[in-house]
Amino acid sequence: MEALKLGWAHGALLTTFPGDTTMASVEDVRAFAKGGSARIQR
Numbered sequence: 001m002e003a004l005k006l007g008w009a010h011g012a013l014l015t016t017f018p019g020d021t022t023m024a025s026v027e028d029v030r031a032f033a034k035g036g037s038a039r040i041q042r
Contacts, residue, residue, distance in 0.1 A: 009033035 009032040013024040 005033045006030070 006029055010022065010024060010029045013029060013032055014022050017023050
């Protein structure tokens with residue numbers, strides 16, 4: 001179940017980056033999966 005949540009969170013965060021690569025850190029993905037905001041401080 002954890003892998004599913006992290007995969008969903010990463011996919012959602014991926015759409016916030018320009019281009020077709022991710023710049024999300026593991027910490028960003030874990031925080032978003034726990035119900036955090038998609039507004040990541042960059």
